[in-house]
Amino acid sequence: MELHGKNIIGGSESAEGRPVIAAVNPASGETLAPDFYEAAPSEIDRAMTLAAHAFSQRRKSDWERTSALLDRIADEIMALGDSLISRAAAETGLPEGRLSGERLRTVGQLRMFAGVVREGSWVEARIDPALPDRKPAPRPDLRRMLIPIGPVVVFGASNFPLAFSVAGGDAASAFAAGNPVVVKAHPAHPGVSEMVARAIRAAVSATGLPDGTFSMLHGGPDVSLALVRHPLAEAVGFTGSLNAGRALFNAAAARDRPIPVFAEMGSVNPVFILPGALKARGEAIAKGLADSVTLGVGQFCTNPGVVVGIDNSVLQEVIRMAAEQLQKVPAGVMLHQRICDAFAAGVDRLRTIEGVTIETTENAGPGARAALFSTPSANFLSDPSLSQELFGPSSLVVVCDSPAAMMAVARGLEGQLTATIHATPEDLEQFAPLIEILTARVGRLILNGFPTGVEVSPAMNHGGPYPASTDIRSTSVGTAAISRFARPICYQGFPDAMLPPELQDANPRGIWRLVDGEWTKASVAENRA
């Protein structure tokens, strides 16, 4: 596939702006052809107008085409073959093996949502049949379900060029709910973005959905803000930094007509190692920690950036072992030179902070080398900069002198995607309040595991209290992500034939519905019998 560098607006290619974006191979520093055209205001408006038009053409039976679209996108992505992987590797510095795995995750996610749409129960149908004889007043027939919200603007993340980008979880769940999607491509991997966008385009054509169902634009912050501010945008999905996510949130809240922003902005994912677990399996924890910290050169939202333990000789030994493990990991190529520079600057800054000790030995040379730091909990609690995310392969061990100090560290945490506890059954009894404290601060609580590795499944929750995400009530991973891009409507007093199939008496789609307050797949008549 020859890349053209143009914006993809509905069924057309468009290049009205300047060709100012180019990918750089972070391993070689080489600029990759072609240049990509920043979207002009006219193009932004055209993409959104087409999306709104596509949405207005949507029909009740479109769930069939929607599930076909998701499956077809998966097929088209696989059909891109090795060229997708090699371009992704060139643009991101990620190893081909990891990218092949990420491609599997991406198509798996698309097919999972195709299944969710085909099965159909995600619309949370609720039926309160009429009670014409009720006193003092009859009850009308009320039927409620989720329907799509409208054009969704999606921002891909740099660290998952496939699974959290153009056809990633946000786009997949927005499509699944029945919405058109306008993606702003991440400028760090514009070529992968074009390839995937063309795969989506092919899938939209093949399934006969309107052209405006999908567009993809290139650009920087100005394009991002223009998309969020566009009057026809109805919701935003974002994965990335706190600064960028908050800027989009602010823009959306300041609109004449505010729209929801589902921004997942990472966190430090603290790992608490309780004394019994430390003693029983310190070495395994040290090794697991080092693996989790360096996975993908530490470029994960769920990277464990803070480790909390109670000081004793075992903890010191575990720190030493983890540092030793980390030093064995070769320096890695980060996604982008700016990210690598920011990581190096962060490591340098930590080195200069009084009371912070570097546990790994210093290493010159190119690439990002894993680093482990430690600091007493009093330092950690008094310096808020120490609990900020440093994106990359590093972690800070917070050394507590007592269980009470550990609880204080937990209480001082801001919102997190995850927290992890390593514990024996005895630890858990002794530290029961720790679980309550952490529950209030996280979206996912992990026992005796590591936070990296986010399963795509019905029970996953990938989100958390701010600043982990802007909407604590939602997840960006797993089947529940679909409900971000849907909203309820209630039909009152409608004849059966006029209702969407999901709400008709006979339950022609065979979905789970809450009828008279009970979940059932039965028809309304069977349920009342």
Added chain:
Amino acid sequence: MELHGKNIIGGSESAEGRPVIAAVNPASGETLAPDFYEAAPSEIDRAMTLAAHAFSQRRKSDWERTSALLDRIADEIMALGDSLISRAAAETGLPEGRLSGERLRTVGQLRMFAGVVREGSWVEARIDPALPDRKPAPRPDLRRMLIPIGPVVVFGASNFPLAFSVAGGDAASAFAAGNPVVVKAHPAHPGVSEMVARAIRAAVSATGLPDGTFSMLHGGPDVSLALVRHPLAEAVGFTGSLNAGRALFNAAAARDRPIPVFAEMGSVNPVFILPGALKARGEAIAKGLADSVTLGVGQFCTNPGVVVGIDNSVLQEVIRMAAEQLQKVPAGVMLHQRICDAFAAGVDRLRTIEGVTIETTENAGPGARAALFSTPSANFLSDPSLSQELFGPSSLVVVCDSPAAMMAVARGLEGQLTATIHATPEDLEQFAPLIEILTARVGRLILNGFPTGVEVSPAMNHGGPYPASTDIRSTSVGTAAISRFARPICYQGFPDAMLPPELQDANPRGIWRLVDGEWTKASVAENRA
């Protein structure tokens, strides 16, 4: 019950601010004793701190006390007896019969949420059991459920001094989800607010929940904003005007740590009368419309403020009949002199707009007299002020010269709580696109009924696209309202005994759960067998 006029902060009464709020009987103009103390900043902080403390003491088994609390609040409200109704009537001008009915709705709503909590399935439990043998990587055990969000700030509405106020739907659903609640009393009915707050206090004590579970403060906009901006607030429930709701939304979005605001801000609830229905039952529609417009002196969020029809002699006759019906309705006392003045000013303004015809005859005298206006659709489309809500017993008939003009009116609507269609089966065939257009603009679509009368049930949706509400994905009425004040958490790799009962293998609470992607009440073992 002797009213003390103080703020109720946890278990204490407090009066650190100035006694500057007094209720006025809108029927007589008489100021009612006592004066009520505006909450001082110290009191706001104490209420929020106590709420956060109560929340931190919450335990997994507290659902039992929560359902007992809700039932007990209902009992305590009933135990207030006639004195509640007579104070409410004095403060609001609403008839005692209406207030008795509203009390039934209020206690019914509290008991409904008690039932929802006792039944337990509202937590949307999802269980993905571990797959230790899965290739290439095992799946960990993942279990997700909704948990309470934290201290909720609730603002009551003036038009429902019981059902949308201190113990109204927002407070009931926030309690039901397991949250502490801090209510800002509506200054138009501070005495009713105190009576209900004392009932809630008694219920909190009786059920052994922490004092901070409930507080109520008096005050104006400064107190409201201070509550929303308080660092310990986690969510906001509001029913009232667009201006006030938007101000709270803006304050919440501008916080360092934004929090969700669920503001329901009313709408004009357009009623479309299609030609066949107009012809078949114009007189009944005219009568139903007049009843709906004047219900509660037009002081409902779902009041039909706009009626849309296609011009012919039948429509003109229906306008005439509706006007005649409306003129028979005696002038009503509105909730507050300011509301009455605003209604009078709005009616006067409409009278002066060129192209707007008043269909009711003018009537002097005190109180709010129902008014019906009409205007050609071209006027309506060109003057946005005509589609703004005028709170009170009036409606504007938009006269279209063609079906296309009616579609244009529908397309021009902003977000609405409801829209209503009066139609014969033939109308519905001819106007099928109208349903699609309205679906995109409303939270509830009513066929051959009227928008007033909001059922409290599982399938109800009371919310809609902005400016009807700030959160299109939520309802403020019905059992689904509970999920506004809850958020998901996922437990990964936890032993059964450490999990909340809702997520334990055996399903000890017998709730509906999504296990391996299927809804079931079975245990995990039974489900896998």
